Amino acid sequence: MKYAIGIDVGGTSVKLGFVSVEGEVAEAWEIPTRTEDGGKEILPDIAASVKKRIAEKGMADDIVGAGIGLPGPVDDEGVIRKAVNLHWDRIFNVADELSELLGGMKVKAGNDANVAALGEYWQGAGKDYGDMVMVTLGTGIGGGIIHHGQIFAGTTGAGGEIGHLCLNPYEKIRCNCGNAGCFEQYASATGIVRLTREELEASDEDSLLRDTEITAKAMWDAVKAGDALAIRVADRFGFYLGWGLSVIAGVVNPEVFVLGGGVSQAGDIILPFVRKNFEEHAFHACRDAQIVIATLGNGAGTLGAAKMVIN
């Protein structure tokens, strides 16, 4: 059996794994992400750890290459422009640099959200579909487009970075990106907290969400308990997410949307709220797209990274 090395770089740790060409994770480990000194040790640390592990396992002849997912925009060539969380501020070809550190091994690099999308497409919720859009609902909204089985990176590596498409140009509150009215201001975990606060302030209505810490999880738990105010928040969240997905469908016409990230852990309960609004706003030719919940969790990154070098 042949294996690829999947590498998923985060701001505090790097997840690594040997992934068989059939999609089984044979060995998984982590190392810390050393961001000091402009993060200059991150790639050498990864290379050293990979080489050591290959030697220990005697797998030198079984490795087809390595894929690496990074928290920043990465283009088709493997060039990263900025990675704030890694303290990287230069534009360089990550794939080439890691390949050199690994003695010329075949290396491909991608944005972490795109790489996770590829993982879900290969072994997760997108497995049985063609073109897919992954939507990661966390503090913000990340995303990735898989077209003909490949990551759609876009011109500057921002393809599928849907969190900042402007749904509401009349919004007064600024997004972290500097614009206003971004998708992630409404349909992320942060958006859920905001919508919940708005509903709580709009009335004195009794609710499980009063006088408690407001989180996306608490909101969905209240929906599950039948809380009327929480159901109104879920309706508004579903409106924004369903509308946003309909816009994306109008551009890239995918067969499936896969919802991942913290918010998606509430499970299938979120789907009817999204589906109803998606169908109301989607163009008829795009309306059959499925909307499903991601299945791989944090493992998607390592799998997708490995898949980049597996044909």
Next chain:
Amino acid sequence: MKYAIGIDVGGTSVKLGFVSVEGEVAEAWEIPTRTEDGGKEILPDIAASVKKRIAEKGMADDIVGAGIGLPGPVDDEGVIRKAVNLHWDRIFNVADELSELLGGMKVKAGNDANVAALGEYWQGAGKDYGDMVMVTLGTGIGGGIIHHGQIFAGTTGAGGEIGHLCLNPYEKIRCNCGNAGCFEQYASATGIVRLTREELEASDEDSLLRDTEITAKAMWDAVKAGDALAIRVADRFGFYLGWGLSVIAGVVNPEVFVLGGGVSQAGDIILPFVRKNFEEHAFHACRDAQIVIATLGNGAGTLGAAKMVIN
């Protein structure tokens, strides 16, 4: 020199041409589109005309294949689902059927807007760029995405059919598609007429656009003449088009937008109105996309159709 046959099928006529592999149109002609009897003669008519012309010119050995653009959604395999203007109501593989009529010639089929986009990408305004989105501003809005030099058809052939992405879910007036708030309700020629009427009704202000037939052309002529009311209409049009393009950029991150169709014939005067609003709403990573005017006009369809079978 080798040639491909480019075929651009419209509701009243079919444009055909021999296009060299270097992009020169060597011979161009038209035949009527016979839509009677469910349009069953359309493909046989095209095949007969092509075979006759090849024989006349003695070019049988010089033809690499034929590409055909059609007014309806066509997927990657060449399957068309519906073409109202051709009176076709069956789902079938156009590429296979035309190939058979042409004695096994290599044939590819695409949606007409996507095919025109490929033409502009190959020989027109998109020539010097990578990933491109074509936006055709006519009675409605059509579009096409070119990714890695290829048409991005989408799952049901509706990729890049951006006219019906919902910009305004609060809109009360219905679009022809049955939804409300579609991009083309604001940023098409029809949208310009609508925005002009709204401005005229909102005040008694003097304007070149009063007591005359309102068309997109008249509106841009009035802008060129410095008409204050027309400039306000152009501002509102620019807001919707710039905002809409920013949304598309947030999904597919193209290097260039090419604006075609009747409205684009006003020329570069429309660009500042669009650019300003695009930059205000686009995510910073996508903001460098260029916005330019198409250069090929009606010729884009034949060229793009031919290009589908030229590598």
